[in-house]
Amino acid sequence: MLRAFSSRVRAASSLVLAEVNAAGELQASSLSAISAASKFGSDISVVVAAEDASAAAQSLAGVSGVTRVLAASGAQYKGGIAEVVAPLLKEIQVASGVTHIVGPATPYAKNILPRLAALLDVNHISDVIEIESEDTFQRPIYAGNAIATVQSADPIKIISVRATNFAPAEEGGSAAVEDAPSVADSDLSKFVGQELTASDRPELSSASKVVAGGRALKSTEAFETVLYPLADKLGAGVGASRAAVDAGYVPNDMQVGQTGKIVAPELYIAVGISGAIQHLAGMKDSKTIVAINTDADAPIFQVADYGLVQDLFKALPEMTEKL
Amino acid sequence: MVRVAVGVKRVIDYAVKIRVKPDGSGVVKDSVKHSMNPFCEIAVEEAVRLKEKKIAKEIVAFTIGPKQCSETLRTALAMGCDRGVHVNVPQLDALTPLQISKMSAKIAETEAADLLIMGKLAIDGDYGQTAAMTAAILDWPQATNLYSLQHNGDNATVEREIDGGLETNEIKTPAVLSVDLRINQPRYATLPNIMKAKKKKVKALKPADLGVDVAPTLTVVKIAEPPTREAGEIVEDVDALIGKLKDAGRI
Numbered sequence: 001m002l003r004a005f006s007s008r009v010r011a012a013s014s015l016v017l018a019e020v021n022a023a024g025e026l027q028a029s030s031l032s033a034i035s036a037a038s039k040f041g042s043d044i045s046v047v048v049a050a051e052d053a054s055a056a057a058q059s060l061a062g063v064s065g066v067t068r069v070l071a072a073s074g075a076q077y078k079g080g081i082a083e084v085v086a087p088l089l090k091e092i093q094v095a096s097g098v099t100h101i102v103g104p105a106t107p108y109a110k111n112i113l114p115r116l117a118a119l120l121d122v123n124h125i126s127d128v129i130e131i132e133s134e135d136t137f138q139r140p141i142y143a144g145n146a147i148a149t150v151q152s153a154d155p156i157k158i159i160s161v162r163a164t165n166f167a168p169a170e171e172g173g174s175a176a177v178e179d180a181p182s183v184a185d186s187d188l189s190k191f192v193g194q195e196l197t198a199s200d201r202p203e204l205s206s207a208s209k210v211v212a213g214g215r216a217l218k219s220t221e222a223f224e225t226v227l228y229p230l231a232d233k234l235g236a237g238v239g240a241s242r243a244a245v246d247a248g249y250v251p252n253d254m255q256v257g258q259t260g261k262i263v264a265p266e267l268y269i270a271v272g273i274s275g276a277i278q279h280l281a282g283m284k285d286s287k288t289i290v291a292i293n294t295d296a297d298a299p300i301f302q303v304a305d306y307g308l309v310q311d312l313f314k315a316l317p318e319m320t321e322k323l
Numbered sequence: 324m325v326r327v328a329v330g331v332k333r334v335i336d337y338a339v340k341i342r343v344k345p346d347g348s349g350v351v352k353d354s355v356k357h358s359m360n361p362f363c364e365i366a367v368e369e370a371v372r373l374k375e376k377k378i379a380k381e382i383v384a385f386t387i388g389p390k391q392c393s394e395t396l397r398t399a400l401a402m403g404c405d406r407g408v409h410v411n412v413p414q415l416d417a418l419t420p421l422q423i424s425k426m427s428a429k430i431a432e433t434e435a436a437d438l439l440i441m442g443k444l445a446i447d448g449d450y451g452q453t454a455a456m457t458a459a460i461l462d463w464p465q466a467t468n469l470y471s472l473q474h475n476g477d478n479a480t481v482e483r484e485i486d487g488g489l490e491t492n493e494i495k496t497p498a499v500l501s502v503d504l505r506i507n508q509p510r511y512a513t514l515p516n517i518m519k520a521k522k523k524k525v526k527a528l529k530p531a532d533l534g535v536d537v538a539p540t541l542t543v544v545k546i547a548e549p550p551t552r553e554a555g556e557i558v559e560d561v562d563a564l565i566g567k568l569k570d571a572g573r574i
Contacts, residue, residue, distance in 0.1 A: 021487070079490065082455060083464055107485045111467050114420070114452030118459035123419050123541055124452050136544065141449050142341045146350055149544040188464035189494045192480070196488035205486075209573075234574065242504070252470075252505060253487050258446065259504050261486075267573040277340070284552065288573050290564065296557075305555040305571075308564050318561045323574065 012134055013043035015092060017103035017112065018060055019080075020048060022194055026056040028206045029104035031063065031168030036161040038065045038169070039131045040100040045070060047092060047180055049077040049085050057177045064172040072180035079191030080108055086115040088183045093120065093156065095181065100134070105160040105262075106205075113160055122154035127262075129165040143258045143281035163205065164264035164285060197251045199238075204254065207237030209267045212256055212283070215243035216272025216293070216312060223249055226316040227271060233323045239263065239283075241273045257282035272312045275300025292316070324380035325437035325474070325496070327370045329404060330427055331363040331386050333395040334447040347545035349416065359395045362442020364402075365502045368509040369472065370440050371403035378474050381405050383434045387426055388415040393525065400520035401512035407525035408434070410533065419541050420448075422530075424456035429533040431461060436497065438479075443468050443501040454501035464494040468503045 014037040018030035026048070037044050044065055048056045049072035057071035070092060076084050089112070093101065101116065103109030105127045117124035129147070130138035136151045137159060204210065211231040217223055223238075231238045239256040240249065256263055258281040268286035273279060275291070275298055283289070284303050291304035292315050301307045308315055335341060336356040343350055359367075373379035384399035385408035386392040396407040410426055412418060431439045439461075444451040458465035466472075466481035470489055473480040474496075483490045484503045512520070530537045558564045568574045 079492070081492065082458075082467075086459065107468060110451060111455060111465075114455035115459040115465065117452070118421060118424060118456035121421075123421050124450075124456070125541075126450050126452055139449075140549065141546070142335070142350060142447055143449065144549060145341050146343050147547045147549050149547070151542040151544050153540050153542070186464075187495065188462075188498075189466075189492050192491040192493050194485070194488060194490045246505070251488070252484055258449070259444070267568070278337070284549075288568070288571060289552075289555070290568070301555070301557070303552050303555075305552075306564055306567050307555060307557045308561070309557060310560070315561055319565065322561060322565055 011043065012041040012099045013096070014040045014045070014100040014102055015089070015096070015098040016044060016046040017089065017101070017109055018046050018048040018056065019104060019106060019108045020050045020053070020056045022196065024050050024052055024055055026059050027104070027106070028168060029106050029163035032163035032166040033102050033104045033161055034063055034065060034169040036128070036131060036166045037100065037102040040134055043067055045096065045098065047072060047089065049080065049088060049180070051075060051078040053077070061175040061177050062171050062173055063169050065169055066173045066175040069175050069177045070180040071177055074182065076183070076185035079194070080112070081186065081189050081191055082112045082115045083186035083188045084183060085112045086119055088180065089116045090119045091181050091183060099156060101156065101158045103160045105162050109160050113158055117158045120156055120158070122156050122158060123152060125150060125152060125157070125159045128159045128161045143277050144284060145277065162262055164262060197253055201231060202235065202237040204237040204239055204256070205261050205263055207263070208265050209234050209236035210239050210263055210265045211236045211269045211271065212239035212241065212273060213244055213249070213271045214241035214273030215247060217244060217249055220249045222313070226313060230316050230320045233320050241279050270300050270304070271316065273300055274298045275303065325378060326435055327373060327379045327382045328431050328434050328436035328439045329366050329370045329382060329384045329399065330439070330441040330453070331367060331384055331395050331399050332360040332445045333357050333386065333388055333392045334360045334445055337361055337446055343546055343548045347547060349546050357391065359398050360442055360445045362444055362502060362504070364509040365504065365507055366440045366442050367399045367402050367404060368507045369502055372507065373474065374403065383408060383436070385410065385427070385430050387412055387418070387423055389413050396525060397520050398512060400523045401517045402510060406523060408528060409525055410528045410530060412530060412537070417539055418537060420450045420452045421456055421540070422535060422537055424453050424460055425535045426530060426533045427453065427457045428460040429535065431457070438496060439499045441499070441501045443503050454499050458499035461497070461499065464498045466492060466494055466498060467501045469500050469506055470503055471506060472500065
């Protein structure tokens with residue numbers, strides 16, 4: 001009886017999957033995942049896997065709340081393929097018995113964590129926006145038009161968190177860095193290469209201001225001549241609606257919405273975007289929303305704090321000039 | 324030539340503005356328009372194109388859910404799939420992606436599929452994890468958020484949508500693929516094909532036939548409306564807009 005009870009209340013401990021980019025730099029969303037993990041107690045290990053994970057591991061060691069950093073370096077971790085990283089996480093979980101595994105809800109972690117969950121035969125709860133307790137989580141469903149509260153009976157809780165809902169963990173830690181257990185390369189999948197969109201503007205998911213354009217921009221040139229100048233004046237990241245992406249005005253990775261990126265900046269300026277459900281899913285948690293659109297009946301005005309019913313080709317240059 | 328299995332899901336139509344039940348038990352589904360999950364349509368289209376390119380010899384479409392899902396399956400057959408498998412589960416919402424994945428893996432094995440193609444996400448639960456879980460259960464490679472697919476015998480070259488651009492991987496087959504929006508433009512089923520689809524065979528199964536335990540492992544405590552935003556205001560001109568944003572401390 002006593003033993004059953006003590007095993008049930010074993011202290012929570014968590015493992016965070018940190019994300020690095022192709023250059024081996026730590027991504028900001030990892031810090032939000034660490035702050036989410038702090039809700040499961042003070043025992044927080046972080047694992048980072050990359051061809052050379054040492055620099056990212058050093059910066060993670062300095063993050064407040066982190067007790068242990070596991071650095072997995074090796075050619076097999078290049079590109080972060082799920083067939084290698086998921087078994088690595090499984091091995092760490094089995095060896096350490098962590099009760100919670102947390103990652104950012106980014107394409108990187110969302111590729112790995114479900115594979116890990118199935119390897120451990122537990123559920124994966126994706127896109128968590130609120131942690132109510134050790135086993136109860138809130139997540140949006142139906143493109144953010146409903147919020148589900150779910151309770152997991154699994155012995156290991158694997159969640160991915162929306163970075164915009166958790167303030168990033170700050171500096172001020174001094175964790176030890178250890179080598180992660182080594183897992184073998186997988187012959188199932190090989191990383192070949194990446195083709196990234198080069199941009200000097202702030203990264204869309206973490207920008208404090210975002211200017212986004214839709215179908216009404218009508219061309220790539222319009223993005224360049226009227227939208228980017230305003231974004232640059234504001235120091236904003238640039239986003240787009242699916243219509244603008246599908247029309248080829250801008251690359252895919254600029255898409256904001258249910259099927260693109262989720263952003264929640266201080267200021268979101270939607271230009272020539274009607275405001276379809278799928279677009280709103282990606283931006284309606286922004287602090288202040290501005291809509292500029294010629295159609296006064298566009299649904300975007302129902303969520304906008306400030307709306308301007310005007311031709312964007314007149315409004316944007318004027319705004320850029322006056323700022 | 325390879326054999327392809329495609330998973331399709333019946334969901335509330337993407338254009339419907341959903342309503343949350345006042346008692347917090349779920350969303351209103353009765354007399355609400357349902358259709359095939361848009362990402363599943365893209366998965367079916369990709370499979371049919373593989374057949375048209377003489378890469379696939381047979382496509383089996385499968386669905387898991389209540390009896391109305393047979394309509395979704397017929398749509399997949401009308402788009403060009405050859406046969407159907409319907410796993411009858413009256414309460415689909417009670418199943419988790421893990422349980423769905425176990426069933427999908429079993430179907431892929433039973434049907435001797437070389438490629439299992441799914442959508443990257445169902446627009447109702449927004450989980451986005453069934454493909455990766457199914458791949459893990461089968462110990463097959465996965466290619467999620469697929470942007471392009473080039474099949475070369477026992478291998479495939481896949482381009483995937485990632486943060487910041489595209490990534491290319493070389494995977495072995497058999498494999499599980501989940502398609503993203505831009506890989507193709509799904510076709511409409513023509514009337515003659517809809518008529519032909521009525522004659523195609525559909526195998527009816529129960530979860531027990533696949534050896535999957537459907538006991539609940541996640542409890543939905545409640546479904547709530549998201550917080551609503553306060554009504555905003557329409558400003559006269561650019562000067563007024565800049566003034567408001569300065570007052571609010573946003574610029």
